[in-house]
Amino acid sequence: MKVIKFGGSSLASAEQVKKVIQIIKDDDKRRFVVVSAPGKRASNDRKVTDLLIDLYDACITNKETFATIDAIYQRYAEIAAPFGIDSAVLADILESLQTLATLPITDNSYFLDEILSAGENNNAKLIASICQASGIPARYINPKELGIVVTNEPQNAHILTKAYKKIYEWRHAKEILIIPGFFGYTENGQICTFSRGGSDISGAIVARGLRASLYENFTDVNGIYAAHPGYIHEPETIAELTYREMRELAYAGFSVFHEEALMPCFQASIPVVIKNTNNPSHPGTQIVTERTNLERPVVGISSDEGFSMIYLSKYLMNKEVGFTLRILEIFRDFDLNYEHMPSGIDDLSIIFRSEQLNEETEEELLRKIAYEINPDELRITHDLSLVVVVGEGMKQRVGSMAESTAALARKNINLEMINQGSSEVSFMFGIHKEREKDAIRSLYYTFFE
Amino acid sequence: MKVIKFGGSSLASAEQVKKVIQIIKDDDKRRFVVVSAPGKRASNDRKVTDLLIDLYDACITNKETFATIDAIYQRYAEIAAPFGIDSAVLADILESLQTLATLPITDNSYFLDEILSAGENNNAKLIASICQASGIPARYINPKELGIVVTNEPQNAHILTKAYKKIYEWRHAKEILIIPGFFGYTENGQICTFSRGGSDISGAIVARGLRASLYENFTDVNGIYAAHPGYIHEPETIAELTYREMRELAYAGFSVFHEEALMPCFQASIPVVIKNTNNPSHPGTQIVTERTNLERPVVGISSDEGFSMIYLSKYLMNKEVGFTLRILEIFRDFDLNYEHMPSGIDDLSIIFRSEQLNEETEEELLRKIAYEINPDELRITHDLSLVVVVGEGMKQRVGSMAESTAALARKNINLEMINQGSSEVSFMFGIHKEREKDAIRSLYYTFFE
Numbered sequence: 044m045k046v047i048k049f050g051g052s053s054l055a056s057a058e059q060v061k062k063v064i065q066i067i068k069d070d071d072k073r074r075f076v077v078v079s080a081p082g083k084r085a086s087n088d089r090k091v092t093d094l095l096i097d098l099y100d101a102c103i104t105n106k107e108t109f110a111t112i113d114a115i116y117q118r119y120a121e122i123a124a125p126f127g128i129d130s131a132v133l134a135d136i137l138e139s140l141q142t143l144a145t146l147p148i149t150d151n152s153y154f155l156d157e158i159l160s161a162g163e164n165n166n167a168k169l170i171a172s173i174c175q176a177s178g179i180p181a182r183y184i185n186p187k188e189l190g191i192v193v194t195n196e197p198q199n200a201h202i203l204t205k206a207y208k209k210i211y212e213w214r215h216a217k218e219i220l221i222i223p224g225f226f227g228y229t230e231n232g233q234i235c236t237f238s239r240g241g242s243d244i245s246g247a248i249v250a251r252g253l254r255a256s257l258y259e260n261f262t263d264v265n266g267i268y269a270a271h272p273g274y275i276h277e278p279e280t281i282a283e284l285t286y287r288e289m290r291e292l293a294y295a296g297f298s299v300f301h302e303e304a305l306m307p308c309f310q311a312s313i314p315v316v317i318k319n320t321n322n323p324s325h326p327g328t329q330i331v332t333e334r335t336n337l338e339r340p341v342v343g344i345s346s347d348e349g350f351s352m353i354y355l356s357k358y359l360m361n362k363e364v365g366f367t368l369r370i371l372e373i374f375r376d377f378d379l380n381y382e383h384m385p386s387g388i389d390d391l392s393i394i395f396r397s398e399q400l401n402e403e404t405e406e407e408l409l410r411k412i413a414y415e416i417n418p419d420e421l422r423i424t425h426d427l428s429l430v431v432v433v434g435e436g437m438k439q440r441v442g443s444m445a446e447s448t449a450a451l452a453r454k455n456i457n458l459e460m461i462n463q464g465s466s467e468v469s470f471m472f473g474i475h476k477e478r479e480k481d482a483i484r485s486l487y488y489t490f491f492e
Numbered sequence: 493m494k495v496i497k498f499g500g501s502s503l504a505s506a507e508q509v510k511k512v513i514q515i516i517k518d519d520d521k522r523r524f525v526v527v528s529a530p531g532k533r534a535s536n537d538r539k540v541t542d543l544l545i546d547l548y549d550a551c552i553t554n555k556e557t558f559a560t561i562d563a564i565y566q567r568y569a570e571i572a573a574p575f576g577i578d579s580a581v582l583a584d585i586l587e588s589l590q591t592l593a594t595l596p597i598t599d600n601s602y603f604l605d606e607i608l609s610a611g612e613n614n615n616a617k618l619i620a621s622i623c624q625a626s627g628i629p630a631r632y633i634n635p636k637e638l639g640i641v642v643t644n645e646p647q648n649a650h651i652l653t654k655a656y657k658k659i660y661e662w663r664h665a666k667e668i669l670i671i672p673g674f675f676g677y678t679e680n681g682q683i684c685t686f687s688r689g690g691s692d693i694s695g696a697i698v699a700r701g702l703r704a705s706l707y708e709n710f711t712d713v714n715g716i717y718a719a720h721p722g723y724i725h726e727p728e729t730i731a732e733l734t735y736r737e738m739r740e741l742a743y744a745g746f747s748v749f750h751e752e753a754l755m756p757c758f759q760a761s762i763p764v765v766i767k768n769t770n771n772p773s774h775p776g777t778q779i780v781t782e783r784t785n786l787e788r789p790v791v792g793i794s795s796d797e798g799f800s801m802i803y804l805s806k807y808l809m810n811k812e813v814g815f816t817l818r819i820l821e822i823f824r825d826f827d828l829n830y831e832h833m834p835s836g837i838d839d840l841s842i843i844f845r846s847e848q849l850n851e852e853t854e855e856e857l858l859r860k861i862a863y864e865i866n867p868d869e870l871r872i873t874h875d876l877s878l879v880v881v882v883g884e885g886m887k888q889r890v891g892s893m894a895e896s897t898a899a900l901a902r903k904n905i906n907l908e909m910i911n912q913g914s915s916e917v918s919f920m921f922g923i924h925k926e927r928e929k930d931a932i933r934s935l936y937y938t939f940f941e
Binding site for chain 2: 367368382384
């Protein structure tokens with residue numbers, strides 16, 4: 044049994060929803076369908092979720108809400124038009140939006156979640172009706188009924204472990220269940236949304252709860268690219284990658300999934316496949332616990348900018364634990380997280396995301412380090428990019444590292460930092476951000492032809 | 493003005509001392525001479541210092557000391573023989589040894605230092621007489637008179653900063669001063685020795701105190717080799733290297749100097765040259781604060797075995813400061829120092845010297861980490877060697893790193909760890925110890941032809 048999730052662009056128009064209906068019909072293992080709110084129809088369009096934020100703003104400032112409610116309603120009506128569904132469904136959607144706008148507001152935070160959830164919730168109702176009209180035995184189910192119990196944190200809810208047991212009871216549901224993504228209910232019955240991009244996590248939670256054999260995540264790309272298409276013309280699609288590979292790629296700029304979205308599937312070893320609603324016959328990218336085909340050492344190359352590096356050296360400093368502890372305590376005092384801490388014999392570098400410091404706090408930090416550590420040398424480098432080469436097949440990495448450094452040397456790209464050793468899945472280069480594109484290209488054409 | 497120091501092998505026999513006398517005569521800037529105790533004349537010989545340890549052992553166990561005293565005395569007598577010095581000098585040496593053996597022992601630790609210091613002290617007296625007999629206006633000076641004031645730590649004395657001021661007052665000494673190395677006097681007038689190899693530090697202290705233009709350290713090799721002669725047949729001698737380069741080489745197996753021996757010269761930016769008593773026309777290896785000739789990127793390659801690596805990974809662990817702090821606190825609880833801590837996205841490796849743990853404490857450590865950190869994966873790798881490629885000329889290291897990894901790849905040497913980033917002077921590879929020799933060879937022939 045498969046859990047299938049459709050993103051906003053897959054549900055943005057009647058034309059898209061026709062593809063979705065066909066996809067559901069194509070495989071009778073697709074029994075649980077998680078839906079997002081209708082997304083953009085074109086790049087200059089607005090998503091339903093953005094319109095709902097407008098509605099929220101109008102409500103809390105006591106402005107006129109009619110036009111916004113109508114704009115939202117029209118999106119659903121337009122999608123519904125060709126399918127000949129029961130008109131009561133649309134009337135119900137309009138009424139629920141009007142009701143939302145007149146709710147007494149006791150807490151802005153909960154009120155926002157109430158409004159935001161309407162995008163997915165109404166869409167699930169609509170898609171369920173469209174399914175029925177298309178001959179699919181489906182029904183809408185509310186997340187409360189399904190058992191998605193979450194922590195009491197508006198806009199940042201987390202699933203409670205006991206939810207999985209409740210969800211599991213639905214595994215033999217007679218009908219295909221159409222589930223709105225993006226939100227759950229607290230134990231007190233309050234709606235709370237996951238952080239943005241949260242329909243992905245709804246799908247993963249449902250897949251874990253039901254112990255699905257596969258979580259199919261339908262979006263508008265053929266899968267995960269081996270490099271950023273902004274840097275590489277028509278990069279390859281990755282056929283299969285492990286959770287760890289995906290995580291390493293995501294760290295440095297790949298933003299296919301929200302950071303924690305796949306955690307439930309990872310924990311339950313449920314494979315995930317990313318597929319394209321517009322090209323469903325493409326096999327997509329499969330994310331698995333362990334990969335069988337390791338012929339190719341590298342699966343992908345990613346990069347991220349915005350790092351800084353503090354370098355400090357002190358003759359005979361010795362890397363006593365106490366010494367590093369002191370530095371990390373200073374970092375803690377400044378509420379700074381570090382990313383990497385490569386060390387030489389008598390020196391240490393600390394790489395961290397630059398956004399954590401402004402000019403003033405940076406000066407304070409350096410002054411504190413200078414005062415407490417009294418290094419022979421202390422300096423900071425800005426505008427560092429991290430380039431990550433990822434692949435479980437590199438475990439015997441002799442060749443891959445040599446090929447990578449040679450590729451960078453050919454382009455005369457200076458390496459501020461190399462980090463390898465901890466992860467068996469990747470290695471990492473720190474370079475000046477101006478050379479990031481060159482580095483990605485040079486590495487890509489080394490490992491992918 | 494130069495401070496010159498002769499090691500034990502340079503003073504092991506009359507023949508060697510003749511070379512020393514000539515070296516002192518060859519340059520009239522050589523005004524302060526630090527001497528070790530007579531060393532081995534051949535590989536199966538015993539050093540005077542070792543004989544003195546025998547004497548100490550005999551004294552504290554109330555055994556007969558006559559034979560040992562005679563053996564020590566004969567070493568001095570043999571050296572003195574061809575120079576025709578005043579016989580009172582030898583008689584004085586014999587008497588002082590006999591007196592030592594009858595001293596009341598109140599504290600073994602101080603008594604040991606009293607005995608140990610006799611090797612250098614008597615040799616300084618002897619060499620001063622030989623100088624005089626050879627027409628050099630020289631005299632013995634006791635470290636107390638010179639101003640070498642040290643901390644009250646037998647076998648582990650450290651110089652007190654105020655010593656330098658006192659030593660400086662001797663800069664215009666009329667005679668060439670012959671100074672015994674290896675020990676100083678506490679403020680209470682107690683003899684304390686530096687840690688073993690401590691004549692090097694005596695020379696460095698004197699050079700700093702006198703603000704010498706050069707500290708010449710005479711030994712029995714032409715200088716520092718670019719790689720271990722046990723691995724490479726007739727490796728090149730390094731002409732010039734910086735303090736930092738030397739320190740990086742010393743970290744991984746180069747043992748030309750005792751760890752802290754050059755600290756005083758480093759602090760005062762006094763250049764040091766390592767020269768060969770048996771080949772004084774060879775320019776030797778000069779150790780400087782900054783190098784001018786950076787044409788060659790790499791100056792040397794060294795390696796050391798005996799490292800272990802703990803690897804831990806945890807999906808979405810995030811490298812929060814708090815997380816690393818916890819690991820380092822566990823290390824501190826076990827009184828463990830770590831060497832390097834490379835990190836991936838969701839993982840971390842900690843490399844440390846294996847000798848710090850035994851089987852039992854290792855198991856305890858791993859159990860504690862497993863319990864407190866609860867990682868997805870935790871394992872330990874033993875028998876790791878670190879190979880370090882050193883050179884200030886690698887600052888633009890694009891090419892050097894690529895050449896190094898290619899050299900290791902050609903020999904199919906797997907890299908457990910690569911560390912670059914902190915030091916601008918070196919990078920480091922972690923490999924299995926069985927491949928250490930292959931790695932050194934492959935790297936050496938890449939950078940030195």
